[in-house]
Amino acid sequence: MTTTHIALITGANKGIGLETARQLGARGVTVLLGARDERRGREAEALLRQEGAEARFVPLDVTDEASVRSAAEWIEAEYGRLDILVNNAGTASLSGRMAPPSETSPADMRAVYEVNVFGLVAVTNAMLPLLRRAEAGRIVNVSSEVGSLAAQTGTGSPLNALPASAQYPSSKSAVNMLTAMYAKELRDTPVKVNAANPGFTATDFNGHRGFRTAAQGAEPSVHLATLPDDGPTGVLWGHLWTADGDQDAGYGVLDW
Template sequence: MNKTALITGANKGIGYETARQLAARGMTVLLGARDPELGQAAADKLRAEGADAHFVRIDVTDEESIAAAAARIEADFGKLDVLVNNAAISGGLEGDGKPSSGTLATLRQVYETNLFGLVAVTNALLPLLRRAEAGRIVNVSSEVGSLAGRTNPNNPLSQMVSAIPYTSSKTAVNMATVLYAMELKDTPIKVNAANPGYTATDLNGNSGFRTAEQGAEPSVHLATLPEDGPSGTFYGYIWGQDEYGRIDW
């Protein structure tokens, strides 16, 4: 039986490319998206390329929507092999983009999607992941949320002053990843965080220097880890080195 993967925020960008690459590896891919028209169009595009792709409506900020998506996946597939928590928002630019210029409203909005949504989706789908032979959870994070990188004077990130919402939400995603990995350490489920690198997407006005195809590669790697693969790690593009590897939290 084919493995089944749900990718949230999959109608475009890194999420769509993650779905495409997992489908190319023989998985049934469920493209999670809020907008039915955009989500179905993305699934249809992949199906036209030969992928076993299906649209699943899911709004990660709406618990009823999450519950409905989980119920549909259970009814149609009985289990879930891979969950890629990809959906995220940046919060946009407020003032001069420095920590003191941000508003609490934006902070709450970003956390609602980037952290609370991730936790809600993971908790709702964990029973289905437990039914899989070897479940994989991939939380799409960012190196900008690395405390080690931000405080290391030899790391370019230590010179980057940025707003609190997006950056700190990814730090929180990293901690959530560690905690889920600890909870599930005695199960076949592996939980890891992926760093796409600075990828050109709508999130950053397509200003990144990496393509969506490249940005998806760390998530695909972690979604297809073998039995002896790691859990509770931060893996992906290493800033300034043009290579992939473990990233310090």
């Protein structure tokens, strides 16, 4: 990709979001670091600039429609378009406790959906007019294999043996469906919409319990963000974790 490409990454001040911005920046993409914490956003901007990337912090709280609208207006004024949108911002639980469905509070469900689902819709809809102005827009929704109904219910996945929980997995199932529906709406346009599966990645998000690094977790998002014209749309693509426990089975399309 050339230096003229512009990418917005939500939740870009740390973890997979920061690594996504770093890898895109290394490819010559101008990266806009969406973050609600200004101090952390500025620190991320300075870090990536020191590494040679063209990085700019953009105040953005995906749960605040005024903030989303302001970010879109700023991008339009500065660049006039957007080539890549990576909906990376997410949360697992308001309480920090992954409870079984029968013990999950509606308040916790709402809080998770506000970020993971409603925030994604708000940002995507605000940025879509700018993406339509790009020669070939790319939307990447950071999802998870835990949102795959096939993985959670089939015997061919290690996720089948994990404890049941409600908020995060169901929110990612919603992200998967939204990905399919946006791709369906935009299938006759140059805009491609896909969902990325980072795999079980060690970040602050999960107390650094994963077996993949943040840099590895960013690779699926970067791949989907830089797809060629003949690349897929409407798929869940990323790290594969097989039923026999193979944690390095490569990358590919996952079942919804």
